Amino acid sequence: MGPATAAGPRAVDPSAVDLSTRLGTLVLPDPVLTASGCAAAGRELAPFVDLTAIGGVVTKSIMLEPRSGRPTPRMAETPSGMLNSIGLQGPGIEAFVAKDLHWLREHGVRTIVSIAGGTVQEYQKLAQRLRHEPGIGAIEVNISCPNVESRGQVFACDPFSAAQVVEVVRRHTAPGTPVLAKLSPDVTDIVAIARSVREAGADGVSMINTLLGMVIDPDTMRPVLGGMTGGLSGPAIRPVAVRAVWQVHAAFPDLPILGMGGIRTGRDAFEFLLAGASAVSVGTVVFHDPHALARISAELRELLAARGITRLADVVGLGHTMQARHVAAQATRRAAQEEALA
């Protein structure tokens, strides 16, 4: 079905809607995944949602060595969102592979492994370590980490460093396994970063990571978070994320996007698809509702059915088409008006 029917009123049966989608070569029967850092290793969510039914689990970013993370307080609630300052706490790659990845594989969960490092070399070692591990659907490269070798500048904020990391991970990852670069919105031009990682071999991008923020306690008169600054997430950042996805899709329509940022409902997920995302991650809202992934998927199915859309793939980036059509129609109307007045 073409976009022409997307806005049509002919509702279809929800069970007739095909929600399957792709991120590069990774085929997903459902477009809703967890977001890195918001579902731990995945198994913690198992009591609340069927992990084999959702699109997949994006694991909490794993580093080479065990890591304690930052001191508490690690979070602060903000209007329709939260700040977090966890500091990539994790068990290190060996324990992750032995325990967490093993569990996900045993339970048949589609898994995207998120990796993080402080140097290009660390990313390379992580990719090499994971290369021959079965059961990895894709690698998500968390490049929102300070580059130890470049005065702590965040990889994601520099097109060159971002590309270096992605190039190395792509080179050391099995050819059939997509590599997604996770982009930070805290940049002047996110399209420039997307271009850079795309040219470095990224098979897709995940966007957006959190925005850097701070909360000061008026009683203690100092920052609330132990780490002082933290990442802002939740519905508060959704418009920023939709804008970023829109811009990158407009520049590179063929670049698969895993969209995220404050998705709470099927309607929110639909917004990301219209902007150009092929699949979505649900993060902070899982803290509020651990059942959210299944609910959002069901709501999205209903919403597509109500619009007579039978294939999710047909709406990826449709917002751009609709906008172009709207602009063209306006121009036609204006021309007709001018002609009438002439």
Place this chain on the structure above:
Amino acid sequence: MAPVQVTAEVVGLRRVGAYHHLTMLAPGIPEATRAGHFVALAVGGEGSGMLLRRAFSIHRVTPGGAGTVEIVFATHGQGTRWLADRRRGDKLDVIGPLGRPFTLPKEPVACVLVAGGYGAAPLFMLSQALRARGCRVDMVLGAASEDRLFGVLEARRTSASVTVTTDDGSSGIRGRVTDPLPEIIRAAGADVVYACGPMAMLAAVAAAAADQGAHSQCAVEEAMACGIGVCMTCVLPVRGADGVTRMVRSCTDGPVFRGSEVRWADVGSVPPDTLGAPVAGGH
């Protein structure tokens, strides 16, 4: 037993001193609940701008039929104020039972239960379970002032002795729970001290118990965002059986910890010898 997420219904909400005592029908939760478990509630209603769940230790459960769960809370902010405004029949999104409950002694030993403020809430289920095993139970209830004590009457009805302390002397002994505690442990010949309350109180109770050669189990009140182990915000430094300190989640590894394993003085920081702690020049 895996926790469940249910739509609960408020069947009672009343003021108790400075606190609120909420009773809700929460099918599926009571049967699996043990003393020390907690529930995590969504606040603000559908579409709420408050995304983080509020965790409350379970005060009491009544299994059977629809099954009720009771919690006791103080209004600290917008979320708990919203909760205090609920009416009979209102719906609540509740997850529970969560966390690791108190461990019960195998032998009928003497136990002292210590609480600060509404930290007393989970101790009555515990007392009941202990007494059912033939344990002697003495209680120490402390608070800033009389209106912030919880459960004194019930404690008197069910315990071998009850000692009350208040910071301002408005009820019982003026001072902290840890002032009379060593003598109470000695007099009862207690082997185990159970405690729930603010972190500073727990630290002092754990130290007092250790001084008297008693074990301690402390239920911490650490701020949580999810309650189910996915957000990693509620961590504290805990020394494991292997001697290694790790930042562990108080929601899934706690909220009850052995007093001797928590590095109380380091709560709120990452001790340098923690597994994976930042090293100079690294991270």
